[in-house]
Amino acid sequence: xxxxxxxxxxxxxxxxKYRLHKPTGQAVVSINGRDIYLGKWNTRAxxxxxxxxxxxxxxxGRCMPQRRGGKEITIAELALAYLRFAKTYYRRDGRPTGExxxxxxxxxxxx
Numbered sequence: 790x791x792x793x794x795x796x797x798x799x800x801x802x803x804x805x806k807y808r809l810h811k812p813t814g815q816a817v818v819s820i821n822g823r824d825i826y827l828g829k830w831n832t833r834a835x836x837x838x839x840x841x842x843x844x845x846x847x848x849x850g851r852c853m854p855q856r857r858g859g860k861e862i863t864i865a866e867l868a869l870a871y872l873r874f875a876k877t878y879y880r881r882d883g884r885p886t887g888e889x890x891x892x893x894x895x896x897x898x899x900x
Contacts, residue, residue: 805846807839813877820846821853826873 808829810817816827816835825842828835845854860869879889 793816800898810877815877818842826877833834838865846876 805818805820807816807818807827809815810824810826812828813826816830817838818827818839819825820842827838827842842884846852862876875889876885879886
């Protein structure tokens, strides 16, 4: 018997999947452990955003490129990103849960 190894030279590198985030109805792609929301699922705009994100990711060596200009994220940007996350995460049967209220309350304190 011979032990032959079949090379996988024709393998196509996999791309992160464009998929549906059921609680929000949005398209999402996970890149380097981070979910990136692309807009309403199965729309031309969300497919275009997916192409843009993948188009930045591939030439950067399959890593998300640094923010433009190397800027660090501000507290306001972080808070807004968390609020967007919380609106999609704290849901049950498609409706916001009570856990979202304290987060939204902090948003009002900033104004």
